[in-house]
Ligand SMILES: NC(=O)c1ccc[n+]([C@@H]2O[C@H](COP(=O)([O-])OP(=O)(O)OC[C@H]3O[C@@H](n4cnc5c(N)ncnc54)[C@H](O)[C@@H]3O)[C@@H](O)[C@H]2O)c1
C-alpha cells in the first residue's frame with residue numbers, strides 16, 4: 001500500500017484525495033497539509049490522515065512514501081525540491097513551477113539525485129479522446145499533420161486568477177499536449193488579443209495563442225475563461241488528406257421537441273474525470289513497484305514553462321517570441337528512449 005501525503009487540500013487536492021481513497025487501488029492518503037489550516041483539518045479529519053502544519057513537515061513524515069503537490073502554482077517549486085531532497089517520489093499538479101528558471105532548479109536537483117522522482121499533472125496524455133486523436137495522427141491516416149485548431153474554454157475562473165494565468169495556468173495544457181501529440185518542441189509563439197469579454201471584468205479574455213512547432217506544424221488555441229456556458233475543450237488536427245478531431249462534449253445526446261441536447265461539462269473535474277483516474281493509478285503502480293514515474297517528467301514541466309514564459313512575453317509585447325531550450329539532461333533523454 002503506497003502511503004501518500006497531499007499538500008494543498010483545495011479543489012483538485014480534494015478531488016484527488018477522493019479518487020485515491022475511494023476509486024484507486026494500492027494507495028492510502030496518510031497525511032495532508034494546507035495553509036488554510038481549517039480546510040486541512042476538515043479534509044484530514046474525514047479520512048483519518050495526519051494533519052501537518054507545513055508541507056516540509058509532511059514531506060519528512062516517515063508515514064509518507066510519496067507526495068502529491070496540489071497547492072497554488074507559485075508554491076510548487078519549494079515542495080517539489082523538498083521531496084527530491086528527501087528522495088521521495090512527487091506528483092506535482094501543473095504547472096511544475098511558474099517560471100522556467102524555477103523548473104531548471106528542479107531539473108538540477110533531480111539530476112543530482114540521479115533518477116526520476118517527479119511527475120507533472122498533465123492529464124490530457126491519459127485522456128481516452130486525446131489518446132485516440134494521437135493514434136489517428138500516428139497511424140498516418142490523415143497524412144502528415146499540418147495544423148491544429150484548439151479551444152480551451154472555462155465557464156468562469158476564481159477571483160485570484162490574473163491575466164498571465166490564461167497562458168501559465170490554462171493554455172499550458174495545450175502547450176504540453178501539442179509537444180506530446182506531435183513529438184516536437186514549440187519554437188515560437190504569438191498572442192492575439194481580440195475584443196474584450198465583459199464577463200471577465202478587467203481580465204484580458206479571450207486570447208488567441210499561436211504556436212509554431214519545430215517540425216512546421218502550426219497550432220492555434222482560443223483561450224476563453226469566462227464563457228459562461230460550460231467547460232469546453234476542443235481540438236481538430238488538419239492533415240494532408242483529412243482531419244481528426246476530438247468528439248463532442250458528452251457521450252449521450254437527447255432529442256426532443258425538435259432539438260438535440262448534449263450536456264456540456266461544468267468544469268475540468270467532470271471533463272477529465274477518467275484521465276485523472278488513469279494518470280494517478282498508473283503513477284501509484286509505477287511507484288509501488290519501486291520504479292520511476294512514467295508520465296510527464298520534470299523536463300516536460302520545464303519545456304512547457306519555457307513556452308508559457310514566451311507566451312506571457314508575447315502577450316505583453318505583441319511580439320513573436322522565439323523559444324530555445326537548454327540541452328536535455330541525460331536522465332530524460334534515457335527515459336524517453
Ligand atoms: N490538472 C488539472 O486539470 C488541474 C485542475 C485544477 C487545478 N490544477 C492545478 O492544481 C493546483 C491547485 O489548484 P486548485 O484549483 O485546487 O486551487 P484551490 O485554490 O482550490 O486550492 C489550492 C489550495 O492550496 C492551498 N495553498 C496555497 N498555498 C499553499 C502553501 N504554500 N502550502 C500549502 N497549501 C497551500 C490553498 O490554501 C488552497 O486550499 C494549481 O497548480 C492548478 O493549476 C490542475
Ligand SMILES: O[C@H]1[C@H](O)[C@@H](O)[C@H](O)[C@@H](O)[C@H]1O
Pocket residue numbers: 154169170173268
Ligand atoms: O487550473 C485549472 C485547470 O488546469 C483546468 O484544467 C484549466 O481548464 C483551467 O483553466 C485552470 O485554471
